Amino acid sequence: MDHTDHTTREKPLILIADDDDATRMLLKQALDNEGYMIIEAEDGIEAVNLYTAHKPDMVILDVMMPGMSGFDACRNMRESDNSAHLPILMLTSLDDINSIDAAFEAGATDFTTKPINWRLIRQRINYALRAYKNDQELQTNQLRLSHALEVASLGHWDWDLKTNELRWSEHINAIFGLKPELNQGSFESFLGRVHPEDRGLVTHAVERALKSTESYSIDHRIIRLDGQERILHEHAEVIQDKLGRPVRMIGMAQDITERIRAEETIRRHVYYNDLTGLPNRRLFNERMQHAHEIANREEQHFAVILLDLDRLKVINDTHGYGTGDFLLKAIGNRLQETVRSQDTVAMLGSDEFAILVEGIENPENINTMCIDLLQAVSRECVINGQGFYITASMGITLYPDDNTSHKNFLQHAESAMYAAKENGGNQFCFYNKDINTRAQQRLQVDMALHEAVKHRELEVYYQPQIDVDSGRIIGMEALTRWNNQKLGAVSPAEFIPAAENNGLIIPMGEWVLRTACEQAAKWHRDGYSDLRMSVNLSPRQFQCKNLPEYIENVLDETGLDPRRLELEITESCTISDHEAGIKILERLKALGIRVSIDDFGTGYSSLSYLHKLPIDAVKIDRAFVTCIGENGENGVIARTIITMAHSLGLSVIAEGIEEPHHLEFLRQEGCNEAQGFLVSRPVNVGEIDQLLELSLKTPVAVVR
Secondary structure: OOOOOOOOOOOOOOEOOOOOHHHHHHHHHHHHHHOOOEEOOOOOHHHHHHHHHOOOOEEEEEEOOOOOHHHHHHHHOOOOOOOOOOEEEEEEEEOOOHHHHHHHHOOOEEEEEOOOOHHHHHHHHHHHHHHHHHHHHHHHHHHHHHHHHHHOOEEEEEOOOOOOEEEEEEEHHHHHOOOOOOOEEEEEHHHHHHHHHHHHHHHHHHHHHHHEEEEEEEEEEEEEEOEEEEEEEEEEEEOOOOOEEEEEEEEEEEHHHHHHHHHHHHHHHHHOOOOOOOOOOHHHHHHHHHHHHHHHHHHHHEEEEEEEEEHHHHHHHHOHHHHHHHHHHHHHHHHHHOOOOOOEEOOOOOOOOEEEEEOOOOOHHHHHHHHHHHHHHOOOOOEOOOOEEEEEEEEEEOOOOOOHHHHHHHHHHHHHHHHHHHHHOOEEEEEEEHHHHHHHHHHHHHHHHHHHOOOOOOEEEEEEEOOOOOOOEEEEEEEEEEEEOEEEEEHHHHHHHHHHHHHHHHHHHHHHHHOOOOOEEEEEEEEOOOOEEEEEOOOHHHOOHHHHHHHHHHHHOHHHHHHHEEEEEEEEHOOOOOOHHHHHHHHHHOOOEEEEEEOOOOOOOOHHHHHHOOEEEEEHHHHOOOOOOOOOOOOOOHHHHHHHHHHHOOOOEEEEOOOOOHHHHHHHHOOEEEOOOOOOOEEHHHHHHHHHHHOOOOHHHOOO
């Protein structure tokens, strides 16, 4: 017996209910040949129970049965759900009109009399089942269509042009939020629901369709009865009479609000930066290509400005990315406020913005805009009550001055931007051929540097530092040198900035620190126990949160006395975040490490700022030493730095000592320590060992 739903059965199931065993047997034999499945009942009650349990595709009922007649069983089945179209064939030996009427009143769809014509009944059953199947498919399709219309928010309307009567489906009511029983009105009532800004669009489409008798398809907004704004797609056709005159319009309306919103969400994700809401690289490239086409056609100028924020990573590392993100959004807003409304400000990377300036009448105006942009970026930004300052480096390429295709604009602007960054940042630079050559060289250095770090091509050289009064070697500065097989000797001024930009400065700096500490510990074991080792820390190294712990581990592993390690930092290391910088310095000082400010006088320092830093020494930049004349002329800055540092209890070391009169001037002014070519160039370990042995007998500054 079949217990599956009739919609999933492969063969029709027929219920035969008759109290006569012979009739049931003969019916079953006749229908078996047709491939039907059969279930049997001996009375009306059993028939109703089997119908309820199995939901057969057809029922054959004898009229006269014990317990419950066929008439009552038929009525009972009809009262159940989804039985309105079920074929029920009544069998009766009665041939009077009253019995036939009673069968149809009970809900039978057909009847036949006994004795049964077996050939005829098979045909009647086959026909009834085919009709039932077709009716089921029609109902299913109608339900699917209704559901599809509901899901698609699709409704239909019909407008009689003569009477101005507009009729619509129930789905239109759902779309417009109207009462369910309302299904007619006028064209004007419909137009009243259209968004005021779109009524002209709808009216124009209708008038044009009536005039041309062609269909129209438009998207427009409506205002629902509850005040919601929705977006409809509407398609309409014009119906003409025999003379070709418009008499009706029929159409459909679909609510496409969610689709439009989804498409807008996707578009924003594809074309806009999620953090700032600014156009991203994809959209910027498209607008840049479009600007190129217009400039070619109309002989116009345009510019591409690439803007990279200086030291944003420092803020991210010390205050978290939430603060950095807030700053990025603020900078994005400032850039938009600074440029013209027709210009495009985009965000291309984590700290990189691009600006497309179109329709430039005078290229010299770009200078003014760039100055305004730098000033806008450098204004104080207050986040949670704390003030932050940041600067930017900008590169500019002009069309057609630079004679570039749109594919090279960003590349050339990037080359100019790096030139601005190499010059100290917080400035802008225009692209030219020399910059392009420099960019190619920088790329070569960058690629080779990765291999150099990986394959240990770098070396640590050492430059002696002497006591100015005695001339004895008291310390060494560890300096990185690189001799590449293809590029030759690469200047630190070239590969150190490259390492800063590509992140290699961290592993490189850690390797230099460990190597220098190991060498210093060896020299101490060899008898030079007072020798101090100076190691430079880059700004990116200094901002690493675990820096003090890492240095402590290196000292423990190499066995170097912390008092014999000096760390040199630049003034810029603590400028971005004074408080965080001071905390790091205090932790280093707590270990017993000596700290000095390198290249003093070239950065941002002021006396009040220097006074707050827990440091031991300042290092006069070589630019203020090499300008000292033989008679002590032009030594004003060096003298001032020495006086100021001593007043704060700081030691002073001067670098760039190349001539005897440099050393003599510094001795007279009270400078404590010195280094430079007069003492020795940076050399490898072997040459330093020889120099140390000699220094035990004679002061280096004298023997040289």
